[in-house]
Amino acid sequence: MNLVRFGLDGLRAMASGGAAYWRWLGALAAVVAAGLFAYAGQLQQGMVVTGMSDQVSWGFYIANFAFLVGIAAAAVLLVIPAYLFHRGDVKQVVIFGEALAVAAVVAAMLFVTVDIGRPERIWHMLPVVGRFNWPLSMLAWDVVVLVGYLLLNLGLPAYVLHARWRGEEPVTARYFPVVIVAIFWAVSIHTVTAFLFSANAGRPLWHSALLAPRFIASAFASGPALIIVALLALRRWGGLAVKQTVIDLLAVVMTVALQISLFFVGVELFTDFYNETTHAASMRYLFFGLAGAGKLQPWIWTALALNVVAVVILSIHPLRRTPRLLVLACGLVFLGIWIEKGMGLVVPGYIPTPLGEIFEYAPTWREWLVSAGIWACGALVFTLLAKAALAIETGRARARPAADLKAS
Amino acid sequence: MSRQPDSDPPDRDGQGFNTFRRRFLAGVATAGGAVVTAHATGAWGGQTLQDAMGSLLQDHYQRMTKDEIHAALERIERNARRRYGVDARCEDLPPLPNTVFGYALNISKCKGYRDCVEACVKENNLGRDSQMQYIRVLQMPDGTMDLEKAEHYYDAKQVPVPGHWYLPVQCMQCDNPPCVKACPTKATWKEPDGIVVVDYDWCIGCRYCMTACPYWARHFNWTEPQIPAAEFNPNLNYLGNRPRPKGVVEKCHFCSQRARKGRQPACQEACPTGARVFGNLLDPKSEIRWVLENKNVFRLKEDLGTEPKFWYFSDDRVSRA
Numbered sequence: 008m009n010l011v012r013f014g015l016d017g018l019r020a021m022a023s024g025g026a027a028y029w030r031w032l033g034a035l036a037a038v039v040a041a042g043l044f045a046y047a048g049q050l051q052q053g054m055v056v057t058g059m060s061d062q063v064s065w066g067f068y069i070a071n072f073a074f075l076v077g078i079a080a081a082a083v084l085l086v087i088p089a090y091l092f093h094r095g096d097v098k099q100v101v102i103f104g105e106a107l108a109v110a111a112v113v114a115a116m117l118f119v120t121v122d123i124g125r126p127e128r129i130w131h132m133l134p135v136v137g138r139f140n141w142p143l144s145m146l147a148w149d150v151v152v153l154v155g156y157l158l159l160n161l162g163l164p165a166y167v168l169h170a171r172w173r174g175e176e177p178v179t180a181r182y183f184p185v186v187i188v189a190i191f192w193a194v195s196i197h198t199v200t201a202f203l204f205s206a207n208a209g210r211p212l213w214h215s216a217l218l219a220p221r222f223i224a225s226a227f228a229s230g231p232a233l234i235i236v237a238l239l240a241l242r243r244w245g246g247l248a249v250k251q252t253v254i255d256l257l258a259v260v261m262t263v264a265l266q267i268s269l270f271f272v273g274v275e276l277f278t279d280f281y282n283e284t285t286h287a288a289s290m291r292y293l294f295f296g297l298a299g300a301g302k303l304q305p306w307i308w309t310a311l312a313l314n315v316v317a318v319v320i321l322s323i324h325p326l327r328r329t330p331r332l333l334v335l336a337c338g339l340v341f342l343g344i345w346i347e348k349g350m351g352l353v354v355p356g357y358i359p360t361p362l363g364e365i366f367e368y369a370p371t372w373r374e375w376l377v378s379a380g381i382w383a384c385g386a387l388v389f390t391l392l393a394k395a396a397l398a399i400e401t402g403r404a405r406a407r408p409a410a411d412l413k414a415s
Numbered sequence: 416m417s418r419q420p421d422s423d424p425p426d427r428d429g430q431g432f433n434t435f436r437r438r439f440l441a442g443v444a445t446a447g448g449a450v451v452t453a454h455a456t457g458a459w460g461g462q463t464l465q466d467a468m469g470s471l472l473q474d475h476y477q478r479m480t481k482d483e484i485h486a487a488l489e490r491i492e493r494n495a496r497r498r499y500g501v502d503a504r505c506e507d508l509p510p511l512p513n514t515v516f517g518y519a520l521n522i523s524k525c526k527g528y529r530d531c532v533e534a535c536v537k538e539n540n541l542g543r544d545s546q547m548q549y550i551r552v553l554q555m556p557d558g559t560m561d562l563e564k565a566e567h568y569y570d571a572k573q574v575p576v577p578g579h580w581y582l583p584v585q586c587m588q589c590d591n592p593p594c595v596k597a598c599p600t601k602a603t604w605k606e607p608d609g610i611v612v613v614d615y616d617w618c619i620g621c622r623y624c625m626t627a628c629p630y631w632a633r634h635f636n637w638t639e640p641q642i643p644a645a646e647f648n649p650n651l652n653y654l655g656n657r658p659r660p661k662g663v664v665e666k667c668h669f670c671s672q673r674a675r676k677g678r679q680p681a682c683q684e685a686c687p688t689g690a691r692v693f694g695n696l697l698d699p700k701s702e703i704r705w706v707l708e709n710k711n712v713f714r715l716k717e718d719l720g721t722e723p724k725f726w727y728f729s730d731d732r733v734s735r736a
Binding site (some may be wrong): 053055119133135136140143144285359361362363380 | 631
């Protein structure tokens with residue numbers, strides 16, 4: 008009964024808000040609806056409506072998926088200082104980081120779902136009922152780590168919020184082991200996602216031990232970028248008391264991670280181009296074009312430019328501490344890493360093909376629309392979770408004492 | 416017609432669900448059978464509701480009972496008749512005992528005519544609109560093995576082009592296939608005779624196997640495959656050339672519908688120059704064994720450790736130790 012009332016209170020908080028709140032939800036719902044419409048067409052006609060082909064068999068959807076898993080993993084950057092180092096300022100907002108992780112994992116899973124040719128057979132992946140190829144398939148590993156991470160990021164905040172809702176302090180001994188698991192798990196989700204690509208010996212661009220470290224470094228740059236913006240938005244429109252020290256901490260982490268990420272990019276460029284072998288063909292295609300084809304060049308050079316401008320802003324302390332410039336840098340990092348890890352990594356892995364064919368890819372309008380719908384869905388999930396959490400954190404939603412219940 | 420699964424013992428843990436599935440299908444059969452008539456099939460992708468539900472809830476091939484396989488084969492035959500007006504016969508051909516198939520290709524004989532490609536398309540009921548082809552013949556400049564210098568879309572009427580040699584590539588039926596490892600649902604596996612097969616009703620269409628394959632040998636049905644009824648090959652094998660639905664991956668299976676009946680694959684029969692040698696690697700008297708023992712052979716991308724069962728050789732400059 009207690010848990011049901013807790014859940015109902017959460018739902019009630021989600022369903023109450025001002026006109027601006029409902030306009031925001033309505034706008035997101037409209038984008039979701041447009042995405043659903045585009046997806047319905049894909050289901051009906053087949054995946055031929057995407058820009059993908061036998062040559063480039065994963066495209067925009069998986070690119071977004073890889074990026075979003077990184078966003079989800081980055082929630083750990085709040086979890087570690089909050090629960091491990093007992094930073095009070097971070098502890099106040101850690102739940103919103105976890106809500107962001109939930110939203111990102113949900114969106115990542117949706118991106119995999121829309122990329123599947125036979126979504127109605129997805130139950131084949133369930134253990135027992137289906138035939139799950141675990142531990143051999145890296146995709147099976149990804150399912151395990153993502154589902155586990157989703158549960159951890161739902162369970163941990165639910166416990167903490169439930170305690171607050173009852174007016175108690177959460178018992179450290181109860182949640183601390185889960186926190187430790189969650190920290191390792193966060194790193195694992197992005198490592199496994201990197202392994203999904205680097206496991207393919209026949210795809211030289213990905214077949215590198217540096218891929219997982221690169222994934223983690225870029226995630227720890229793009230993740231904080233989104234968390235900072237989300238926290239600032241919650242401070243402005245949600246009335247959440249976010250201390251500036253939290254923003255500063257995230258900004259420093261983002262700065263260092265972006266520096267390391269760019270260093271890794273340089274390392275790969277050197278190895279590929281100092282003594283250029285045929286293994287560097289994808290890299291050459293990506294940056295300079297190959298045999299007259301080079302559709303990805305604008306993408307990757309834009310990504311590089313965004314990241315370089317961002318790293319300059321972030322590395323100069325007075326600039327980083329200027330709120331407007333920090334938000335600008337967050338936007339640049341977010342967009343820069345989104346391109347670098349998506350169109351700049353997934354797609355060129357397929358060009359040229361293992362048989363040397365150069366066949367280019369560009370997302371179709373349908374892929375853009377479906378993707379926008381999924382991003383809006385993620386934003387919707389975050390908004391609703393954050394709304395409920397805000398109500399409990401600020402004490403607006405509270406378990407009523409037993410005496411009150413009897414009276415009513 | 417049917418056979419017991421022999422590579423994996425059937426899982427026992429899925430029993431509860433299996434019982435549910437069978438009861439459900441029986442229910443649909445009795446309730447829907449009377450209502451659903453032939454002209455009501457449009458809503459179910461050209462099938463009856465019963466057939467649509469049957470393939471939706473179908474178990475993995477290796478877990479199906481004899482009766483379930485029988486029902487699946489009849490479903491395929493019914494759908495072929497409905498869609499193409501063809502009386503097809505679909506079998507579930509078991510791997511032959513003491514047989515592991517291998518292929519060898521003489522690159523000094525191959526002139527790039529692509530007859531193998533055309534024969535393969537017809538034999539295996541490949542989608543015509545999608546131009547899916549299991550075999551890709553590469554036109555290579557003399558003096559290089561660099562695949563990135565290959566011409567994929569040359570004119571087969573102009574061959575052989577001077578200064579070039581031809582390299583046909585198809586599924587290598589690897590002994591250590593990366594595609595099988597990659598599949599998250601075990602929808603593809605290596606049979607005892609070495610052929611890597613796909614259960615088209617179990618594949619979810621994630622295309623990870625295509626990403627994993629270093630030979631570009633796997634292909635996806637981006638849309639419903641279109642086959643001219645007049646050219647439909649009615650001699651079908653369940654894990655082979657039966658019609659595939661959209662949204663799933665398929666691949667070369669050494670013409671299992673022929674090979675498992677002691678015949679040669681369509682590409683071997685069609686080759687006008689006799690460049691192709693196909694046979695049982697376990698038979699010491701087979702032609703393929705003679706080639707492997709007496710010719711200088713090589714395999715494509717051997718360094719990746721995939722152990723292809725597809726060898727290339729040349730008549731020229733045979734060195735004898």
